[in-house]
Amino acid sequence: MARALLRSGALALLLVVAVSAASLPLARSDDDDDYKRCEGVVKGWADSSAANENGADKLSLKDLLFFLHIPRTGGRTYFHCFLRKLYTNDQECPRSYDKLRFDPRSPDCKLVVSHDDYSLMSKLPRERTSVVTILRNPLDRVFSTYEFSVEVAARFLVHQNLTSAKLMTTRVLMKSCAVSTLDIWPWKYLVPWMREDLFARVCLFTSV
Numbered sequence: 001m002a003r004a005l006l007r008s009g010a011l012a013l014l015l016v017v018a019v020s021a022a023s024l025p026l027a028r029s030d031d032d033d034d035y036k037r038c039e040g041v042v043k044g045w046a047d048s049s050a051a052n053e054n055g056a057d058k059l060s061l062k063d064l065l066f067f068l069h070i071p072r073t074g075g076r077t078y079f080h081c082f083l084r085k086l087y088t089n090d091q092e093c094p095r096s097y098d099k100l101r102f103d104p105r106s107p108d109c110k111l112v113v114s115h116d117d118y119s120l121m122s123k124l125p126r127e128r129t130s131v132v133t134i135l136r137n138p139l140d141r142v143f144s145t146y147e148f149s150v151e152v153a154a155r156f157l158v159h160q161n162l163t164s165a166k167l168m169t170t171r172v173l174m175k176s177c178a179v180s181t182l183d184i185w186p187w188k189y190l191v192p193w194m195r196e197d198l199f200a201r202v203c204l205f206t207s208v
């Protein structure tokens with residue numbers, strides 16, 4: 001169960017949407033599958049928010065939408081199935097997922113998506129901005145965070161040892177201009193930690 005929380009100035013709107021954790025990984029290979037999947041997800045959201053509507057809340061979307069993407073809340077699905085259909089590529093602010101290089105001065109952009117926290121609001125025109133975020137049961141988030149950090153760390157096992165895994169990571173991070181998972185909290189801390197643990201276990205297994 002996840003909740004999308006929408007704040008627009010003084011008016012705080014609470015949209016309750018059901019986002020099942022199982023719907024997070026997206027099938028990108030097959031467009032039809034992808035469409036069906038998104039259709040189901042969006043209908044589910046619509047139904048659950050209709051059921052929770054108390055009439056007083058009116059959604060008033062401002063010029064700029066800031067989607068505050070808290071990790072492991074189904075934000076990727078929300079972005080892919082919902083925001084991607086509402087906004088064109090051109091309407092997304094350049095480098096919006098990238099805190100350090102994000103430039104809010106781009107005049108025509110309408111969508112900012114960020115893993116950053118609410119402090120990003122200080123860079124945005126407050127009176128013209130609506131904020132949406134998704135909340136999820138914190139315990140589910142902890143388990144999901146654990147699983148995802150092990151999954152990402154395990155990708156490094158293609159390297160022979162920890163030293164060469166670290167070396168490759170540094171090289172890739174320096175070359176790439178896109179935001180890497182390893183730049184983002186909490187993966188920034190958890191993945192290197194899990195990676196070290198996984199390599200230590202590999203050593204144990206191969207030395208017996």
Ligand SMILES: *[C@@H]1O[C@H](CO)[C@@H](O)[C@H](O)[C@H]1NC(C)=O
Pocket residue numbers: 159160161163164
């Ligand atoms: C780690 O692996 C690389 C090859 O990928 C090798 O050249 C290096 O000697 C290894 N280092 C250790 C400490 O085993």
